[in-house]
Amino acid sequence: MGASHSAEAAIIDGKTIASTIRAEIKGEVDALRAKHGKVPGLAVVIVGDRKDSQTYVRMKRKACEEAGIESFHAELPASASEAEVLATVRKFNADARVHGILVQLPLPKGMNEERVLAEISLEKDVDGFHPENIGKLAMKGHEPLFAPCTPKGCVELLKRNGTVLSGKNAVVVGRSNIVGMPAAMLLMKEDCTVTVVHSKTRDPKRICREADVIVAACGSAEMVKKDWVKKGAVIIDVGTNSVDDKTKKAGYRLVGDVDFAEVKKVASAITPVPGGVGPMTIAMLLSNCLDSGKRAIAKA
Numbered sequence: 295m296g297a298s299h300s301a302e303a304a305i306i307d308g309k310t311i312a313s314t315i316r317a318e319i320k321g322e323v324d325a326l327r328a329k330h331g332k333v334p335g336l337a338v339v340i341v342g343d344r345k346d347s348q349t350y351v352r353m354k355r356k357a358c359e360e361a362g363i364e365s366f367h368a369e370l371p372a373s374a375s376e377a378e379v380l381a382t383v384r385k386f387n388a389d390a391r392v393h394g395i396l397v398q399l400p401l402p403k404g405m406n407e408e409r410v411l412a413e414i415s416l417e418k419d420v421d422g423f424h425p426e427n428i429g430k431l432a433m434k435g436h437e438p439l440f441a442p443c444t445p446k447g448c449v450e451l452l453k454r455n456g457t458v459l460s461g462k463n464a465v466v467v468g469r470s471n472i473v474g475m476p477a478a479m480l481l482m483k484e485d486c487t488v489t490v491v492h493s494k495t496r497d498p499k500r501i502c503r504e505a506d507v508i509v510a511a512c513g514s515a516e517m518v519k520k521d522w523v524k525k526g527a528v529i530i531d532v533g534t535n536s537v538d539d540k541t542k543k544a545g546y547r548l549v550g551d552v553d554f555a556e557v558k559k560v561a562s563a564i565t566p567v568p569g570g571v572g573p574m575t576i577a578m579l580l581s582n583c584l585d586s587g588k589r590a591i592a593k594a
């Protein structure tokens with residue numbers, strides 16, 4: 295801890311933090327089972343055979359299993375019609391054992407994602423993508439039933455890292471419905487001064503250099519460079535970009551939206567990819583399922 299020369303950033307270990315959270319969730323699931331003889335259930339709908347989607351879905355199922363959350367699964371071929379997907383969602387809406395429904399995105403081309411997601415009943419929208427949940431996220435005095443998992447995971451990482459958020463300048467890079475925009479809303483709820491930079495922003499580097507906290511969610515490999523980052527800033531990297539790498543067994547490796555090797559020389563703390571936000575997304579999904587299960591089981 296020599297204060298005289300600058301150390302490299304602390305690595306925020308999302309994998310370990312996520313596994314702590316999953317153990318906490320398992321404890322609560324066990325308590326529900328003991329008290330009510332019921333556990334939360336998550337239904338995952340996957341359409342088509344994208345390899346990355348199958349990997350994520352496999353990880354979600356395994357995480358559910360370990361936490362004692364019952365998992366349901368519907369796999370439809372890429373040729374399935376939108377009507378079939380809607381019917382699958384309705385079936386899970388009506389199933390009392392299911393407390394959360396996740397339709398894995400992206401859906402095959404030609405399918406209307408908005409329409410499919412809008413079919414998920416509000417009480418089971420554990421992804422937090424329903425317009426009413428997003429709307430409440432944006433409003434003072436309102437709490438959504440569910441906050442979207444990835445942004446919630448980012449804030450949880452910051453909190454468990456001990457980063458004080460109130461009054462800090464937070465810059466979110468990217469404005470997607472599922473990460474950038476809701477991340478900005480959540481950070482505002484934590485009393486950050488939030489700026490969102492996006493593809494049309496003039497001089498994003500200048501704006502990022504003012505940030506105490508950067509959430510990088512632009513989907514562009516290693517876009518956030520060392521000279522975008524103020525000394526001592528805390529960096530949350532949401533990116534999962536695969537880049538070809540013949541030296542790897544899989545033929546590719548994952549890199550974030552941040553130039554990790556360089557940025558860690560100036561930041562005070564940074565999340566790695568993999569092992570940062572990704573595992574937290576899954577932990578927050580389980581957390582949302584648990585909350586949903588608790589609400590429904592207490593009512594029953």
Ligand SMILES: Nc1nc(=O)c2c([nH]1)NC[C@@H]1CN(c3ccc(C(=O)N[C@@H](CCC(=O)O)C(=O)O)cc3)C=[N+]21
Nearest residue numbers: 350396397398399400421534568569570572573575576
């Ligand atoms: N309805 C819906 N909800 C989602 O939450 C959703 C989705 N669709 N579509 C795709 C994205 C992506 N996503 C990830 C989840 C976990 C990791 C994760 O755990 N990644 C590991 C590495 C995994 C690997 O090695 O491939 C890590 O970062 O350490 C990454 C990405 C959820 N998504």
